[in-house]
Amino acid sequence: xxxxxxxxxxxxxxxxxxxxxxxxxxxxxxxxxxxxxxxxxxxxxxxxxxxxxxxxxxxxxxxxxxxxxxxxxxx
Amino acid sequence: xxxxxxxxxxxxxxxxxxxxxxxxxxxxxxxxxxxxxxxxxxxxxxxxxxxxxxxxxxxxxxxxxxxxxxxxxxxxxxxxxxxxxxxxxxxxxxxxxxxxxxxxxxxxxxxxxxxxxxxxxxxxxxxxxxxxxxxxxxxxxxxxxxxxxxxxxxxxxxxxxxxxxxxxxxxxxxxxxxxxxxxxxxxx
Numbered sequence: 001x002x003x004x005x006x007x008x009x010x011x012x013x014x015x016x017x018x019x020x021x022x023x024x025x026x027x028x029x030x031x032x033x034x035x036x037x038x039x040x041x042x043x044x045x046x047x048x049x050x051x052x053x054x055x056x057x058x059x060x061x062x063x064x065x066x067x068x069x070x071x072x073x074x075x
Numbered sequence: 076x077x078x079x080x081x082x083x084x085x086x087x088x089x090x091x092x093x094x095x096x097x098x099x100x101x102x103x104x105x106x107x108x109x110x111x112x113x114x115x116x117x118x119x120x121x122x123x124x125x126x127x128x129x130x131x132x133x134x135x136x137x138x139x140x141x142x143x144x145x146x147x148x149x150x151x152x153x154x155x156x157x158x159x160x161x162x163x164x165x166x167x168x169x170x171x172x173x174x175x176x177x178x179x180x181x182x183x184x185x186x187x188x189x190x191x192x193x194x195x196x197x198x199x200x201x202x203x204x205x206x207x208x209x210x211x212x213x214x215x216x217x218x219x220x221x222x223x224x225x226x227x228x229x230x231x232x233x234x235x236x237x238x239x240x241x242x243x244x245x246x247x248x249x250x251x252x253x254x255x256x257x258x259x260x261x262x263x
Binding site: 027028029030031032033034036037038039040041043044046047049050051053054057058061 | 100104108109110112113116117122126129130133134137138192193194201202205220221223224225226251252255256259
């Protein structure tokens with residue numbers, strides 16, 4: 001029982017250490033607002049659907065220049 | 076000029092979705108889509124609206140590509156289209172955010188956290204916190220901070236985009252930083 005309690009306590013300690021390490025990794029300090037915003041922008045992913053929609057919209061507004069599909073087909 | 080990760084163009088292999096756009100325009104999209112999407116996201120505060128806006132901005136740019144004479148950098152030109160587009164959307168949706176009940180003079184006399192580092196404990200919540208603060212800022216401050224954060228833009232270009240002098244940009248920027256930092260601390 002005593003052994004079990006000590007094991008449990010050690011596990012708790014290890015868990016706390018792991019949580020603290022994770023928190024330290026997650027926390028960060030930014031010197032300026034701009035730096036904070038740059039970090040936020042760098043973490044932002046552009047949805048891939050925009051390029052697909054754009055391609056479709058461009059295709060609808062004007063016929064594709066020959067060079068486009070030629071280059072696509074490697075001609 | 077130091078390039079920020081925001082401006083780092085991705086190679087074709089990393090962005091397969093742009094392969095079928097016209098070669099020149101695909102390059103424009105690759106180099107600037109992140110900056111334009113980010114601006115739209117933080118101005119509009121909604122990922123779906125930002126996606127639509129980014130699509131519309133680049134479509135407008137594509138249609139007017141032959142009118143682009145190179146007096147301004149492509150990035151500045153795209154920003155101008157994006158700012159106008161987002162403003163029109165905000166007017167249409169009646170979603171103009173006004174600094175609610177906050178008097179700028181009050182912030183001018185508060186302790187100046189604008190000069191202190193901004194400490195973030197939970198990175199995963201960062202986007203939500205930034206959006207909350209930006210939404211609470213006057214539109215002019217919000218736009219200034221977002222533009223100045225882009226290292227590719229000079230103060231002159233930011234001034235041109237926001238129709239004011241460099242000195243005015245610097246003065247307002249100081250207050251905008253201060254207000255942002257004060258509000259950011261409150262979001263913890």
